[in-house]
Amino acid sequence: MFEALNLSCVRDERTLFSGLSFTIEPGEMVQIEGRNGAGKTSLLRILAGLSSPEVGEVRWQGVNTRRQRDVFHQQLLYLGHHPGVKSVLTAYENLAFYLSISGQSVNGTTGADAIYQALENVGLLGYEDVTVAQMSAGQQRRVALARLWLSEAPLWILDEPLTAIDKQGVATLIELFEQHAQQGGMVLLTTHQDLQGVNRDVRKIRLTSAELA
Numbered sequence: 001m002f003e004a005l006n007l008s009c010v011r012d013e014r015t016l017f018s019g020l021s022f023t024i025e026p027g028e029m030v031q032i033e034g035r036n037g038a039g040k041t042s043l044l045r046i047l048a049g050l051s052s053p054e055v056g057e058v059r060w061q062g063v064n065t066r067r068q069r070d071v072f073h074q075q076l077l078y079l080g081h082h083p084g085v086k087s088v089l090t091a092y093e094n095l096a097f098y099l100s101i102s103g104q105s106v107n108g109t110t111g112a113d114a115i116y117q118a119l120e121n122v123g124l125l126g127y128e129d130v131t132v133a134q135m136s137a138g139q140q141r142r143v144a145l146a147r148l149w150l151s152e153a154p155l156w157i158l159d160e161p162l163t164a165i166d167k168q169g170v171a172t173l174i175e176l177f178e179q180h181a182q183q184g185g186m187v188l189l190t191t192h193q194d195l196q197g198v199n200r201d202v203r204k205i206r207l208t209s210a211e212l213a
């Protein structure tokens with residue numbers, strides 16, 4: 001179980017949200033909604049442990065994530081606004097790097113097959129030896145998203161995962177999110193798009209601040 005307890009976030013002396021509490025259970029998909037600047041990215045960064053809240057705490061399996069950073073980060077896949085892939089590495093090398101830091105086997109056919117399959121899933125088969133620096137913004141984003149197919153982490157925190165992705169790609173990703181939740185995973189995401197074609201409940205949490213209302 002993943003819990004946000006009484007979170008407050010202040011940026012530039014402006015309170016983006018306060019007293020925010022919610023729980024995510026295995027099998028749930030949750031969408032954070034809010035206008036531009038409402039604080040969605042700020043919230044996701046706090047939840048992923050990349051920044052601190054003004055007040056409140058985040059718990060994984062009942063324990064504050066700050067007291068078990070390594071354990072928590074093994075359970076988490078966070079994809080931020082920016083692709084977060086290494087531009088000097090090829091698509092294949094980026095995914096091999098991801099497998100190795102998440103403690104999975106890279107060597108041998110299993111690791112290689114998984115990487116090729118992930119690249120195929122994001123429409124990048126044939127680009128495995130192209131460095132990320134030579135790719136378009138959408139392709140770079142797809143390399144980052146390919147990690148979702150390689151992830152064994154139960155908790156996915158995804159900031160605008162559907163941005164710069166074409167219609168077919170969006171449908172494929174939504175199917176993957178559903179499959180992850182179906183298998184007992186948790187998906188927490190922001191998107192300004194309607195999640196069309198989702199066959200399960202998506203719980204919505206709306207961020208509204210006094211200044212934006």
Ligand SMILES: Nc1ncnc2c1ncn2[C@@H]1O[C@H](COP(=O)(O)OP(=O)(O)OP(=O)(O)O)[C@@H](O)[C@H]1O
Binds near residue numbers: 036037040041043
């Ligand atoms: N590190 C920071 N220092 C100061 N202000 C920040 C910082 N990060 C975010 N902000 C401010 O906090 C507010 C919320 O930003 P955030 O990126 O969380 O919003 P968002 O809801 O994700 O917006 P969008 O939908 O446009 O992506 C903005 O006014 C932004 O300028």
